[in-house]
Amino acid sequence: MTGFWDNRYSDKQFVYGTQPNAYIKKKLDKLTPGKILFPAEGEGRNAIYAAKLGWDVTAFDSSEVGKSKALHLAEQNQVSLNYIISDAESFISKEKFDVLALCYAHFSFETRPQIHKQLVSYVKPGGIIIFEAFSKEQLEYNSGGPKNEKMLFSIEEIKNEFPNVEFTELTKKLVELNEGEHHKGTASVIRFVGKVLDS
Numbered sequence: 475m476t477g478f479w480d481n482r483y484s485d486k487q488f489v490y491g492t493q494p495n496a497y498i499k500k501k502l503d504k505l506t507p508g509k510i511l512f513p514a515e516g517e518g519r520n521a522i523y524a525a526k527l528g529w530d531v532t533a534f535d536s537s538e539v540g541k542s543k544a545l546h547l548a549e550q551n552q553v554s555l556n557y558i559i560s561d562a563e564s565f566i567s568k569e570k571f572d573v574l575a576l577c578y579a580h581f582s583f584e585t586r587p588q589i590h591k592q593l594v595s596y597v598k599p600g601g602i603i604i605f606e607a608f609s610k611e612q613l614e615y616n617s618g619g620p621k622n623e624k625m626l627f628s629i630e631e632i633k634n635e636f637p638n639v640e641f642t643e644l645t646k647k648l649v650e651l652n653e654g655e656h657h658k659g660t661a662s663v664i665r666f667v668g669k670v671l672d673s
Contacts, residue, residue: 479516479535479536479537479539479540480537480538480539480540482656483516483517483537483539483540483543484539487654487655488517488519488543488547488654489517489654489655489656490516490517490519490653490654490656490657491519491652491653491654492517492519492522492547493519493523493653494519494520494522494523494524495519495520495577495578495606495653496649497604497606497665498520498523498575498577498604498606499520499523501602501604501667502523502524502527502529502573502575502604503527505573505602507524507527507528507529507530508529508530508571508572508573509529509530509532509569509570509571509572509573510524510529510530510531510532510571510572510573510574510575511532511533511567511571511573511574511575511593511596511597512524512531512532512533512534512575512577513533513534513535513562513565513574513576513579513593514534514535514562514576514577514578514579514581515533515534515535515540515544515557515577516535516537516540516544517540517543517544517547518533518540518541518543518544518545518547518548518555518557519547520575520577521533521544521548521555521557522544522547522548522551522553522555524575525548525551525553525554525555526551526553529573531553531555531556532555532556532557532558532567532569532571533555533556533557533558534557534558534559534560534562534565535557535559535560536559536560536561537559538559541557541559544557545557562579562581562585562589562593563585563588563589565592565593567596569596570596570597570598570601571596571597571598571601572597572598572601572602573597573601573602573603573604574593574594574596574597574601574602574603574604575603575604575605576593576603576604576605576606576607577604577605577606577607578606578607578608578618578619578657579607580607580608580619580620580625580626581625582624582625583622583624583625586625586635587634587635590635590636591635594636594638594639594670597670598670599670599671599672600669600670600672601669601670602667602668602669602670603636603639603666603667603668603669603670604666604667605632605664605665605666605667605668606663606664606665607626607627607663607664608620608626608627608661608662608663608664609626609627609628609646609662609663609664610623610626610627610628610662611646611662612626612661612662612663613626614662615659615660615661615662616659617651617657617658617659617660617661618651618653618656618657618658618659618661619661627664628664629644629646629664632644632664632666636666636668638670638671639668639669639670639671640668640669640671641666641667641668642667642668642669643665643666643667643668644664644665644666644668645664645665645666646662646663646664647662647663647665648660648661648662648663649661649663
């Protein structure tokens with residue numbers, strides 16, 4: 475998949491735009507800045523927005539091209555990121571985070587439950603997860619996302635894959651995306667905010 479993402483990000487334009495995802499932005503605007511982790515962060519739009527709010531940002535992605543564009547955008551915005559090259563299966567952190575922000579992080583169905591378990595383990599008890607990704611109904615729309623239904627989400631899968639999370643918001647809805655050329659138009663998404671419980 476690294477080659478796929480390097481190729482996608484090779485365009486001079488930011489393929490998902492430079493503005494943060496609307497849901498991530500809305501939720502971050504309500505929180506006190508602390509330490510935040512952005513997995514599969516690509517070209518950096520959400521991480522850079524968080525950094526501008528004063529968050530201590532760690533991000534990772536498998537794409538060197540995505541990282542290069544993210545760091546260039548961060549420099550333009552006069553913020554800094556700790557951006558690590560890693561796939562989700564290999565990412566390890568000695569730090570604990572106040573917030574985990576998962577924005578269209580569609581991992582393979584076989585490894586996804588373990589990846590989510592590992593990522594949640596890096597969040598402090600009482601910390602927050604903010605999540606937006608495509609639902610299985612997204613296959614009915616032509617506005618982005620994987621074409622493999624197994625890589626898309628259902629509400630039940632979310633509940634099963636985040637067992638140590640108390641959901642304060644969990645919903646499937648239709649939204650209008652305008653995030654660059656690859657997230658544009660009506661889309662079926664699942665969004666949640668949850669608090670990580672003490673294990």
